[in-house]
Amino acid sequence: xxxxxxxxxxxxxxxxxxxxxxxxxxxxxxxxxxxxxxxxxxxxxxxxxxxxxxxxxxxxxxxxxxxxxxxxxxxxxxxxxxxxxxxxxxxxxxxxxxxxxxxxxxxxxxxxxxxxxxxxxxxxxxxxxxxxxxxxxxxxxxxxxxxxxxxxxxxxxxxxxxxxxxxxxxxxxxxxxxxxxxxxxxxxxxxxxxxxxxxxxxxxxxxxxxxxxxxxxxxxxxxxxxxxxxxxxxxxxxxxxxxxxxxxxxxxxxxxxxxxxxxxxxxxxxxxxxxxxxxxxxxxxxxxxxxxxxxxxxxxxxxxxxxxxxxxxxxxxxxxxxxxxxxxxxxxxxxxxxxxxxxxxxxxxxxxx
Amino acid sequence: xxxxxxxxxxxxxxxxxxxxxxxxxxxxxxxxxxxxxxxxxxxxxxxxxxxxxxxxxxxxxxxxxxxxxxxxxxxxxxxxxxxxxxxxxxxxxxxxxxxxxxxxxxxxxxxxxxxxxxxxxxxxxxxxxxxxxxxxxxxxxxxxxxxxxxxxxxxxxxxxxxxxxxxxxxxxxxxxxxxxxxxxxxxxxxxxxxxxxxxxxxxxxxxxxxxxxxxxxxxxxxxxxxxxxxxxxxxxxxxxxxxxxxxxxxxxxxxxxxxxxxxxxxxxxxxxxxxxxxxxxxxxxxxxxxxxxxxxxxxxxxxx
Numbered sequence: 001x002x003x004x005x006x007x008x009x010x011x012x013x014x015x016x017x018x019x020x021x022x023x024x025x026x027x028x029x030x031x032x033x034x035x036x037x038x039x040x041x042x043x044x045x046x047x048x049x050x051x052x053x054x055x056x057x058x059x060x061x062x063x064x065x066x067x068x069x070x071x072x073x074x075x076x077x078x079x080x081x082x083x084x085x086x087x088x089x090x091x092x093x094x095x096x097x098x099x100x101x102x103x104x105x106x107x108x109x110x111x112x113x114x115x116x117x118x119x120x121x122x123x124x125x126x127x128x129x130x131x132x133x134x135x136x137x138x139x140x141x142x143x144x145x146x147x148x149x150x151x152x153x154x155x156x157x158x159x160x161x162x163x164x165x166x167x168x169x170x171x172x173x174x175x176x177x178x179x180x181x182x183x184x185x186x187x188x189x190x191x192x193x194x195x196x197x198x199x200x201x202x203x204x205x206x207x208x209x210x211x212x213x214x215x216x217x218x219x220x221x222x223x224x225x226x227x228x229x230x231x232x233x234x235x236x237x238x239x240x241x242x243x244x245x246x247x248x249x250x251x252x253x254x255x256x257x258x259x260x261x262x263x264x265x266x267x268x269x270x271x272x273x274x275x276x277x278x279x280x281x282x283x284x285x286x287x288x289x290x291x292x293x294x295x296x297x298x299x300x301x302x303x304x305x306x307x308x309x310x311x312x313x314x315x316x317x318x319x320x321x322x323x324x325x326x327x328x329x330x331x332x333x334x335x336x337x338x339x340x341x342x343x344x345x346x347x348x349x350x351x352x353x
Numbered sequence: 354x355x356x357x358x359x360x361x362x363x364x365x366x367x368x369x370x371x372x373x374x375x376x377x378x379x380x381x382x383x384x385x386x387x388x389x390x391x392x393x394x395x396x397x398x399x400x401x402x403x404x405x406x407x408x409x410x411x412x413x414x415x416x417x418x419x420x421x422x423x424x425x426x427x428x429x430x431x432x433x434x435x436x437x438x439x440x441x442x443x444x445x446x447x448x449x450x451x452x453x454x455x456x457x458x459x460x461x462x463x464x465x466x467x468x469x470x471x472x473x474x475x476x477x478x479x480x481x482x483x484x485x486x487x488x489x490x491x492x493x494x495x496x497x498x499x500x501x502x503x504x505x506x507x508x509x510x511x512x513x514x515x516x517x518x519x520x521x522x523x524x525x526x527x528x529x530x531x532x533x534x535x536x537x538x539x540x541x542x543x544x545x546x547x548x549x550x551x552x553x554x555x556x557x558x559x560x561x562x563x564x565x566x567x568x569x570x571x572x573x574x575x576x577x578x579x580x581x582x583x584x585x586x587x588x589x590x591x592x593x594x595x596x597x598x599x600x601x602x603x604x605x606x607x608x609x610x611x612x613x614x615x616x617x618x619x620x621x622x623x624x625x626x627x628x629x630x631x632x633x634x635x636x637x638x639x640x641x642x643x644x645x646x647x648x649x650x651x652x653x654x655x656x657x
Contacts, residue, residue, distance in 0.1 A: 019437045048459040096439045152637040157386060157439045158586070159636075161579050165629045173622035290447050293440065330458035332571075335451025342444035343426060346436035350652075 019091050019237070019301075021349040026300055033344035034298070041337045045329050055329045062322025063315040071205025075276060077314030078209040079104065079288055082268035084295035084310050085217045085303040086261030092224060092301050093233040093257045094240065099145050099160030100265045101289025102167030103138040107266025108273045109171050110137025112179060112189050112280035115196035115273070126196040131212075131270045138266015139259045141167060146258040150251050164289060172282055179280060187282035198275035207275035213310075216264060220303035229256055265292070287335075294338045297345045313338065357607050358491055365596070365603030366499050367392065367560040371581035372588070372595040373505050374420070374553030378427075380513065380590055381546035382526035382539075382648045386442025387427045388554050389578025390449030395420035395555020397453040400562040400569035403471045409563045412471070413498075413556075416563075420555020421548050423449050428544040435652030446578070454571045469568045474498065496564045498556065502596070505553070509592040522546055526646035529653050539653050557581070583632040589644050598635075602628045 022029065042052035063073045083100040090097035114133030118126040145163050149156040174180070175187040198207045224230040236243035236253050244250060268288075273280050295313055299306035320331040371392050375385035398419025403412030423445050431441040454466070461467035474496045482493040513519040521542055524532045529539035557577075562569050580602055581595075588594025609624040 019440065044455065091440075096437070098439075098443060148633065148637055152640050154633075154636045154640075157384075158579075158583060159633070162583065162629045162633045162636075165576055165579075166626050166633075169622045169626045169629075173620055176620060176622060290443065293443055294447070297440070330455050332451050332454035332458060335447060336455055337451075339444055339446075339448025339451050342447060343430050343441070346441055346444060347430045347434040350430075350434045350436035 019094055019096065021300060022351050026349065029348040030298065030300060030345055033348040034341060036344045037337055037340035040340050041333060044333060044336060048329060050327050050329050055323050055327045055333075058323040058326045059316060059319035061319070062326075063319030065322075068205045069318065071200075073311075073315045073318035074206045074210045076318045077310045078207075078213045078275075079268035079272055080291050080295050080313050081210075081213040081307060081310035082216060082271070083261075083265040083288060083292035084299065084306045085213075085220050086264035087292045088296040088299060088301040088303055088306050089220055089224065089233065090257045090261050091296055092237045093253055094237045095254055095257050096157050097142070097145070097160055097258060097261050098157060098289055098293055099142060099163055100261070100268075100292035101285050101287070102160070102164035103141045103262045103265035104269040104272070104285040104288050105164075105167045105171045106141040107134040107138035107262075107269030108280055108284060109174055109179065109269075110134045110140075110266060111270030112192065112273050113174075115192045116179070116190065118196065119193040121195060123195045123197075126193065127198060127274065130196050130274060131267060134270025134273070135263040135266045138264070138269060139262040142258045142262020142265070143255070145262075146255050150254055168283065168285075171280070175280065175282055181279075189280040192274060192278050196274055197278055198271060207271075209271035209275045212267070212271065214307060216267070217303045217307050220260070220264075223260075224303060229253075233257060291338065294342050297342055300349070355487065355491055357604075357611055360607035360610060361600055361603040362491070362495070362499065363565065363603070364606045365599040366502050366564075367557045368577055368581045368584055368599040368602060369502050369596045370498070370505065370557030370560060371554040371578055372585040372599055373502070373509050373592055374550040374555075374557065375582055375585045376509065376513075376590055376592060376595060377522070377546045377553065378424075378550035379585065379649060380526045380646055381522050381543045382529065382646055382651065383427070383431055383543055383547050383550075384438035384442060384650050385550060385582055385585070386439050387423060387445040387551075387578075388442075388581050389574055389576065390442075390446035391420040391423045391551040391554035392558035392561075392574045392578045392581075393446075393449045393453055393572065394423045394551075394558065396558030396562045396573060397449075397456070397569055398555065399559035400469055400471060403563060404467075404469045407472060409472050409474045412563050413474070413559060416555045416559035417552035418555070420551040420553070420558065422551070424548040424551020424554075427551070428547040432540055432543045432547065432653070438650045450572050453569070457569065457571070466569075466571070471562060471567045473567050474564050498560045498564050501556070502560075506592040506596050513592075523646075526648055529648050529651075543653070554578070554581070580628060580632065583636060587632065587635050587639065590646065602631065605631050 045052040045055045064070050083104060087097055087100055111130045111134030115130040118129055145159045148154055148159045172187055179189045181188055181190040198209060200207055232248040232253055236248060272284055277284060291313055295306050295309040299309035316334050320334045323329050324331045371388050375388050378385040395416040399412035399416035402415035403409045426445050427441055430436045431438045457466035476494050476496050478494040483489045521537055525539045525542040532539045561573060584598035585595040587598040605627040609627055612624055613621055
């Protein structure tokens with residue numbers, strides 16, 4: 001490994017990262033945080049003049065009330081799980097990657113371009129290649145952030161944020177130009193060739209994306225806990241100094257974590273395009289970046305624990321439409337719950353010195 | 354040309370006010386990622402005040418309160434509980450987005466946001482000065498919050514560099530242990546700075562609702578808080594520097610509007626990237642900063 005001991009000024013900069021959790025009673029701390037945010041949500045529902053219990057019941061029924069709704073909930077969960085697991089990996093290493101939104105957008109464009117180019121190929125070729133195209137595009141976008149961050153010392157939060165805005169505009173530009181459907185009137189691509197559609201699993205209203213996402217989360221957990229790279233990531237997340245003295249290359253770790261997270265976010269974008277919309281549409285990734293951060297925090301930055309966290313957010317969102325329709329509580333409540341959950345989890349788990 | 358400069362100033366004003374708030378927070382040692390949420394809450398509170406009373410002044414008074422509440426949330430979680438500054442900022446941005454959308458809808462009670470047509474703050478031409486050719490209409494016939502922004506730059510510079518409180522605030526961002534050793538309360542300073550940041554950024558949001566748009570829409574800040582954050586870094590954490598950076602971003606956006614109105618055959622999406630590309634390029638060009646407050650983002654040691 002190259003840069004063994006960091007220079008003094010770099011050391012000072014390294015110490016500014018403290019995205020660490022208290023390990024003692026972590027599960028119950030997160031549980032309390034979740035409970036508090038739901039209590040606040042209940043108060044807001046009551047403020048609107050509705051019964052909180054009825055509203056929560058409507059969410060549950062809307063999310064898991066029928067086989068179709070369960071499928072819709074799982075489909076919603078998929079992109080949050082994929083991108084959230086990647087964000088969790090970055091957070092573990094103390095890299096605050098909030099670029100999932102842009103990486104998902106670019107990944108969707110990559111997958112759409114690949115699928116359109118592969119029109120006529122059999123599904124067994126078209127789907128994997130299109131998804132790989134999405135993952136590569138997402139990786140590329142995350143790699144751009146890593147290059148600017150490492151090369152020029154710009155904080156990764158700013159780089160990934162600004163690249164999110166640029167990515168959204170880039171996808172719009174692609175839809176206005178080469179990828180767009182001529183004469184559609186909207187910014188959207190042509191329909192994906194049928195052979196590239198991610199079809200529903202036999203007998204369920206859910207596409208294969210959720211399986212890919214769970215396998216990816218498990219694989220990421222394996223990498224984090226059973227490989228040298230994962231160990232180095234965890235060390236650098238706990239103490240950048242210790243990682244540097246142990247001879248781990250911080251630059252290489254950052255590249256690894258960012259490219260992996262970018263690939264997962266890009267994959268999420270590809271799955272949205274091939275499985276949900278079946279075309280690339282403008283702004284399909286809006287808000288996904290923050291949800292990825294929410295589920296990463298709620299899942300205690302542990303890829304496997306991100307599975308229930310993403311499921312929670314997916315169910316909440318999927319059921320919120322029923323809540324709005326039946327009870328009259330606006331779906332914006334879900335965004336409030338997500339914001340509150342992040343805040344309470346942060347407060348409840350912040351490491352003390 | 355005059356129109357172009359006027360547009361640049363108009364676009365820069367909310368950014369510059371938010372950046373002024375952000376300087377308070379960052380110089381005290383807390384990253385100001387929450388500017389977006391503070392602006393949004395301020396814009397919302399201003400809209401509610403002006404809508405409920407039909408007086409824009411009431412909105413002006415409520416705006417710092419809205420932003421300050423978000424600042425308080427950051428102060429509690431990031432300073433008191435020592436959570437990561439950056440992620441806390443993101444969390445309050447999500448919270449502000451959700452809360453303002455939710456409240457707009459329950460005000461109307463029908464699932465749709467309440468519709469508002471707000472009275473706008475009108476331009477206050479300064480006698481004599483506004484009669485000057487060219488610069489008169491450009492600089493001295495502005496609405497009140499634009500004057501406040503310029504005045505704010507001056508006051509903030511004086512506060513940071515010429516007052517004891519400003520010195521304590523800067524010391525808290527550079528070396529909180531020294532502040533503690535000399536009998537100060539670094540945690541208190543940081544909390545107050547972040548709440549004040551919210552109040553000032555809230556006024557920045559009020560520029561949008563009370564001076565420019567005349568209504569409140571979901572997520573209407575649209576990333577302006579993040580641009581303000583980039584501006585204060587580009588401006589090296591100084592009020593005038595940040596304001597200059599905001600003017601550059603404003604000029605980039607104004608230029609984009611001009612191109613569109615002239616029908617220049619350049620894709621609008623590429624042109625819209627300009628402010629973000631400029632911000633990214635300048636940040637990358639400046640490189641790693643030695644001017645960054647030394648203790649920024651570092652939680653305070655527990656002092657009991």
